[in-house]
Amino acid sequence: MSADPHVPPELSSFVGRVAELAAIGDAVTAGQVLTLVGPGGCGKTRLAIRVCRMAAEAWRDGVFWVGLEEEADGSHIARRMAAALDVLLPAGPDPVPALVSALRDRELLVVVDNCEHVLDDAARVIAAVLSKCPRVAVLATSRSTLGIAGERVWRVPPMGLADALELFLERVRAGAPDAVGGAEARSGARRICDRLDRLPLALELAAGWAGALSLAQIADSLSAPFALLDGGARTAPFRQRTLQGSMSWSHDLLDDDEQALFRRVGVFEPGFTADAVTRLAALGGPGRERLLKALRGLIDKSLVVADTTGPVARYRMLGVVRAYALARLQEAQEAAAARDLHLDIYSSLLEQVAPLLDTDKDAWRMQLGAAYPNVHAAVEWGLSRADPTQGRRLAAACVWLWHLEGRGTEGVRLLRRAAERGADERSPLQAEVLAALALVANTAEPGVEAFEVARAAQQLAAETNAPAAGRLARSLAALGRLAVGLTEALDEARAVRDEAVRAGDGFVVDSTEVFIGLVHVLADDYREAIEHLERAVEGHLGRGDRGMGSFALGWLALAAARSGALQRAGELAQRAVTTAEPLRDLHWTGSARAILAEIRVLQGRLDEATAALAPIDRLVAGAGQLPFITGWERCKAMLALEHGRPREAVEWCWREGRWQEEPSAEWLAPETQLVLAAALRQSGDHSAAARVLHALSDAPVTKQMPRIRAGALDELALLSHATDTERALHLHHEALRIRLDHDLVLDRVASLESLALLNLRRGAAETAGVLAGAAERARSDLGAAPRPFLRVADTSEELRARLQEPALHEAVEHGRAMDLPAAIGYATRARGPRRRPESGWESLTPAERSVAELAAQGLSNPEIATRLFVGRGTVKTHLAHIYVKLRVANRTELARAAAEPLNQHN
Template sequence: MPTPMISAREAEVLALLGEYLSNAEIAARLFISVRTVESHVSSLLRKLELPDRRALSRRAVEQASAGQPRPAHVLPSPLTAFVGRVRERGELAEAVRGHRQVTAVGPGGVGKTRLALAVAAETAGGFPDGVWFVDLVPVTDPRRVGAAVAAAVGVGEQPGRDIDDAVLAALADHRALLVLDNCEQVRDGVAPFLERLLTGCPRVRVLVTSRARLMVPFERVFPVPPLSRAGGDESDAVALFMDRAAAVGWPPGPAVSEGVVAICERLGGMALAIELAAARWPTLGLDGLTAGLSDQLRILTGGVRADDRHRSVRAVLDWSHDLLQPQDRALLRRVSVFVAPFTAEAAAEVAAFAPLDASAVADGLGRLAEQSLLAVAPSAAGTRYQALETIRQYGTERLADTGELTVARSRHVAWCLAGATALTGAAGGDWRARFDALADDLRSALAWAADQPERRADACRLASSLAGLAFTRNLLGEAQQRYEQAAELAGDAAGAAALRHAAAVAGCRRLGDDMYRLHRAAAQAARRAGDDVGAGRDLAAAATVAYRFSTSFTRIPPVDEVAAVLEEARKLSGDAPAAEAAVALAEAAVVTDAFGALQADAGNTVREAVRSAERAVGLARRTGDPVAQSAALDALSGARSWAGDASSVAAAARCRIDVLACAPATPAGTHELMDALAMAAATALGVGELPEARRWGGQLADHPLLAEAGHHATSWVLAADAFAGHADDVLARSVRFLDAWEHSGRQRSLSLGAAAASVAMVHGLRGDHDARAAWLAVVGRADTAVQHRHGYGAVLDAMVLLHHGDVNAALERVAPEPDQVWKWVCWIWLHWYVALRAETAVLAGHPDARARIGAARAVVTGNPVATAQVDRAEAILDGDLPRQLAAAKAFDAAGCPYQAARTLLLAGGGHTAAGTTALAALGLAPRAAR
C-alpha cells in the first residue's frame, strides 16, 4: 500500500502529537492557530486512516523509533504567546514565498524578531530541508557572519576550505530558509555573504531582521509598523497589553479599557514598550502608568534578561544610538524638539547649528530614517519625518547631557512663532491641515517657553497666537485657555485685552459663569494698568452678562452683587463713549429683567425698559462698534417683547444681523452673531415667519463654531420644522441634537427645552407615544425652569391633542388667560397660544369661542400662520366652508403644510382624502375626520 502524501507541516504536527502535546501547545510551538492544528489533525486521521488522536500519537512514536528523518526546523521556542499582526504575518509570509531575500525593517522594540519567527514557523512547510535561526547580536566583526550561520546550521570548519565556502557547500542543494536576526551592526558583512549564498544556493531563501536596510539590489524590504492602534480596545496593541498584564496576574477590567487604549497610543504601538508597561500594571495601575509615561525611559524597564538590549526601552535606544556617527547623533537629539511630523526645511531651521549645516541635516535625516529612528511619510508639503515619543524623550535627555537643550528649544520657539505668524490671517482650503500640522509643536514650544523667565515675551506671543488660531479652528475650549494663559504672561494692559477675548470665547461656549468672571478679571487688569475707562467698560459688560445671558449660568450672581458691579462701572466710565454705551446697555438689561419679574400691566416699567434700551442703542451707534450696536438692539428687542410689540421685536432681531455683517470675526463678534442668528430664528417663529425661522436657524446650524454643538445649532430649526410639519426633517435632525446634547453633559436652556418638546410633538402627531414620552423626559432635563415648559409645553401639547381629536383635553391645556400666564407663555409662544385657545374653544363648543376669536385676532396681527388659524376657527364656527379652504391656501403660502393638510381634514367630505394624503406625505399619522 503506497505511503500517503503528508505535507511538511502535517509531519511537524504528527511529531508533536508523539510528544503528547495538546492542540494549544502545538499551536504555540509552531506559531499557528489552534484551529489550524485541528485541521491538520483531521487531515492526518483521514490520510493515515486512523481512528483517533491516540492512534496518531502511537504512529508518531513508531516513526520516531524507526528513525524516520524530520526537517531541521531550528527555531527558538517562544516563552509568550504571539498576539495580533494578522495582516503583517500574511504579507510577510507572502513576501518570503515570492522573493529570495526579504528584510523586515523597523525600530528597536517594534517586534521584528517575533514577527519573523512566527512567519518562519508558518512557512516552514515549504522548506523541507530545514529552517534555521541565526542571532547576530553577539557578532561584532562583519567578517564573522558566515561563521555565525555555520554554527546555527551545524556546519563545522573543514581543512582547506573557508567557513563561508563550507556553508555554501552544505546548503547548495537545500530547499531551506535562513532567518538572520539583528543585522544592523554587521550590515557590511551580511550583504556580501548573502550575495554569495543566494548565488550559490538557488533554493535557499533568507529572512533578515534589521533596523536598517541592507541596501543591496536583491533585497525586498518589508517595513514592520508599530502594533495597530486602530479599533481602540480591539486593537493589536491593546490585545498585547491585556495578554501580558493577565500573565502577571492582574488582567485589566473593562472599566479601564479607555485608559489602556490611551497608554498604547502614547507608546506608539511599540511592542517592547507595551510589554514593559503591562509588566508594571500590577504595581502602578492605570493612574501610575499614565503619570509615569511622561518619563518613559525611566518607567519602561524590566528584570534581567538574557538579551540585555530588551531589558528596557533605554537599552534598546542606546544600542541604536551607539551605532550612529557623531553628526547623526547630534541631529537625532536636536530634532527631538519636534512633536509633530516635520520637513527637512523645518529641521534645518532648528538643528542646523555647529557642527551641522543645512546640507548635513538633509543628508542625516535620510540616514536616521534608514536606521528606523525616524518614520518617513509623504505629504502635500513634501516628505515629513517623525520620531516616536520614546525616541523624542531619549533625544531630549541627550540634548540636556550635551548642553544643547536651550539653544535647540529656542530655535524651535522661533520656528513656531514664524509658523504661527504665517497662519494668522491666512486663508485657503489647506489652512486647517496646516494648523493641525503645526499645533502640537506650538503647544510644546509654549509649554517650554512659559517656564523660562527670559522667554516670557515669546511665550505670551505664542499663547496669543495659539488662542486666535485655535478659535479659528473651532477649538473653543483651548482658545479660552490660551487667552487666559496669555493674560497671565502679559502685562496688565495686554492682559486685560486677552481676558476680554477669553470672555467672548466663553460666551461662544455658553459658559455664563466664565464670561462674568473673565470680564471682572479684565476690569482688575485694566485698573492695574491705569485704564479706569476700560475697567468701567469691563464691569458694565459683566453686569450685562449676568442679565442678558442668565440662562447660561450654573449659578446666577446675586442681585446686590451685580448692582455693586454696575455702580462701580458708572464711577469709572465717565463720559467716554464706549464705556458710557456699555453702562447704558447694562442698565437696559437690568430694567428689562426687572420688568420680567412683574406682571404684564406694569406699564410704567415697560416704557422705562424701552426708553432705556433706545438710549443704549443711540449711544452704541455713536461708538461705531457693530458688536455694541447689536447688543443694544438685543436689549431693545427684549424690552419691546414685554410691550407685546412682536413685529418690532422681530425687526430688531433682523437688524442685528445686518449690523454685524461688517463686524470682524473676533470672538466677541462671533459670539454676538451666533446670538443674533438664534434670536432672529426665535423671533421669526414667534411672528409666524416659518421660512425665515428655518433660514436663520439653518445659518446658525451651519456656523462652523457649532459643528460640535448640534443641540444649540439645531434648536430653532427643529422648532420651526415642527410647526411647519416637516416630520422627516425633524426626526433626522433630532438624532444629531440628542447626541450633541448628551455629549455636552446635558446642558440646559430655554431653546434646548423647546427644541426637545418640538421633537416630542412630532412623535405625538405620528402616534408614536413611547417616543414622545422619551423626548418629554429630555425636555424635563434640558430646560432651566418649569415655567418655560408651561409656555411652549401648552402650545405643543394642545397641537398633539387636537391632532388626535381630544378636543376637551386640548381646551383644558390652554385654559388660563394669556395675561394670567404672561411670564411663562412668553411672547414667542403668545401668538400660538391665543390662536389655539380660539380654535379649541370653537371645536369644543365653548360659549366664549367668539370672544376668544376676537381677542386672538387683536394679538396675532401680522402673523400669517396664527392669523390663518384664527380665520379657520371663525370659518368653522360660522360654517363657512369656502373660508376654511381659503385658510388652507393661506397656510400653504405661509410655509405651514401641516396646518394646510389639517384644514382639509377639518373641512371633511371630499376634502378628507386630500388631507389624509397630504399628512402622509409629511410623514404624519392622520387623525379621524371631524
C-alpha cells in the first residue's frame, strides 16, 4: 500500500477492523457524504486514514485530507480545504463558491477530519461542495453528526474483543515485551479491554503503563481510568494526550442543558429509557421536554448510545464516558440526590409492573430483565443508605428476577444484606425479605440454609401479620421436611396448599402442587404424581411462570419414564427444556436438560443424552465455581457408567456433595447414592459399595421410597454374585417383588437383566437366555434401546465363554417371544422351591454358612460384615438363626460344634 502525500502517515501499525473497513469503503460514494461518528478515542481518524490508503487508486484525481483539529474559527474551513486540494481561491468574504467551482469537474475523495467543534461551518461547506460536484465524495469524522441533507451516518463501534486484545498486546510488546506472557497476563489484558470498552485511544494509553505495572495491576487500577490514562504521545493532538483531555473536549462542546443531563445520566446503568431520563427533571434545571431534546443532543454527539431495535428505545454510556459523567456529577454536588432519585425511579417501576406477577410473569420478567442493571444498582444504593428501608423493600420485590433468571447468587448476596440491615426489627418487611431469601437460596445454593431461613420467615410472618410472606415461607419450609420423611412432607404441603387456595395465592397453590407431585414421584406413586404435576404445569405456565413450569414438566417426565411411558417422558422432558431456555438461567435450564439426559439414558440413546448436556457442560466449563444444577452430576455419572468408565462415574457422584465441608454419601440424593454404589461395584471397590448401600437402606426416608429400596437390594445382590449366589437370588427376587408391588415398570426390566446375569453365573444358560431375551423385548416395547447382556464389571472369560453356548442363543429367541408379564412369571417360577432340613448344618443357608465359618474363626461381627459386604445387623440376625438351628448358645459352642462339619465341608 503506497504512501499518499495528501494523507497523514500511519505512525503505528493498524490492527483489526476488517469488517468496518469493508463496510466504510463500500459506503463511500461520489456525490454523497459519509460521516464516521463516535466518541473521542474510538478510532474514527485511524479508520479514515486506512480507508483513504485503500481507496487511493479508485479516485482519478486522488484522495485529500482536510484536518480541522487546529481550526479554531470555522470561517476558514473553505480556505483550509482549498489549501489541502491545491486550489487557488481569490480574495473575498466568501470563498465557498470559488471552491465549488474549482471542484465541479474533478473526481476525488475528500476526508474532513474532526468536525465537531466547527460543526455548522463544516456542514455548510460540505453541503455546498456536494450540491454542485457530483463526482466528489466526502468522508467526514466527527463526534456529532453534520445534520445536512443526504448525510449517511456510520457510528464507529468499540473494537471487537479479539481486535482489542491484539491492539493492546501489540502496543505493550512495543514498549515492554517481557510484560506479555502466560495466562495471568492474558487474563489481565482481557480485563483491561473490557474495562476500557475496547476504545483504541484508552487501550493505547493503558499499554503505556506496561513498563511500570503488570497487566493485572493496570486492570485493577482502572476503576478510576482518568487518573491513570494520561501520558499519550507528545505529538498527538492535545485532546488525545490523555483520556481526560479527550472527554473534556467533548464536554465543552455541550450546551448548558446537555451538560446538566450528561452528568446526571451518569447514575444510570446501561439500558435506561427516555421515561427514566425525564424523571431527572425532579433535580431542577431543564424540564421534561428540554431533557428529551438534550438526550437527542448527547446521542448525536456520541456521548450516549441509543438502541432503538426493541419496542422501547434504551440507552447507555460507554464505561469511560460514564466515569467522566459521574466525576462531573460529584463535582456539582448532585451525586447523592441523583442516586436517591434513581432509587425512586426503579422502585416506582417495580410497583408499576407488580400486577403482572399474577397474570403474566413472563411479561413481568422481560420488562424487569431489561431494566435489571439499574434495578440492581438501585438496590445496592438503597441498602447503603442510613435508612435502608426503601432498598430492602426493593430487594424483596426483585425476588422473582433472582428466582427466575441466572442471577441467583447475586440475589442471595443482596437479600442476605437486606436481612442483615433489618436483623434488629420484627416487621412484615423483614418477613418478606427472609421469605425472598429462602426462595432464591433454594434454587441458587443447595443446603439447609434455605429451609432454616424459611422457618424463620414463617414464624416472623405469623408474628407480624404478613400472610403472603408466611405462605411462601411455609411452602419452602415444607421442602425441608423431606429429610424427616415423605409422609410428614406431604401432610405439610397439603396444608399449605389448602391455605393458599383459601387466600387465592395462585403461585403457592401451584408450587405446592408441584411439591406434592414430587413427593409422590419419590414414593413411586406415579398415578397420583402425574395428576398433581399436570395440574401444576397448567397453573404455572398459564401465568408465564417458566421456572416452576419447567420444573413441574421435568418431574412429570420422570414419573412417566419410571412408569414405563418412555416416549411420552422424552416429549415432556424436551418441553421442559424449551420452557426453561428463555430464562437464560443455568439452574432452570440445566436441571431440565439433566432430566432430558437421564431419560435419554433410560432409553439407551446415549449420544442424545450427551447432546442434551453439552450446552450446560460448555457453560459450566467457563464458570469459576460450579453452579448448582439438580441432577447434572448424576447424569454425567450415569453416562460414564454406560460408556464403561466407572471410576469417572464415582468422581461425578461425589461432586454432587461438593457443597458440604466434608462430603459423605448421606448428603447425596438417594438416586445418586444408587449410581455411586453401582460405580463403586463396577470399579472393584465392593467394600465401599456395600457401605453406601447399607447406609442407604437404613436411612429413614429411603424406607418410604420403594424404587430406592429395590435398587439397593438389587445392587447388594450383584455384590453377592461371586460369593453367595443363593443370597443374591433371594435379594434379586425381593427387589422384583417390590417393583411389582409399586408398578415400577422400567425397573422390572432391570430385575430380569440382573437375574439373567445371575443364572449365567450359576450355569443355568437356558434360564439366563430366556430372561435376557425377554428383557430385550421389554426394552423395545417400552421404547428403549437394548443393553449389553454383560456389563463392564462382569467381563470374565468364564462368562464370555458361556455366552457362546448354543442353548443360550436358542433361549434368547424364546425369551424375545415373551411380553413383560409372562417374563416376570417365568422368572418367578424359575426360582423353584427351596428344601432344607429344619436343623443341623444342612439347614444353614449359604449366607448363614459363611457367617458361621467366619465366626468360628474368631472374627467379630463388624469384621464379618466387612468381609461379606453386609450390615452388622444382618450378621447379628444370621448368628441368631445359626444358634437356633445348631442348638448352641454362644460363639465358643459354635466354634466347638463347627470344627468337624466345617472340616468336612472344606
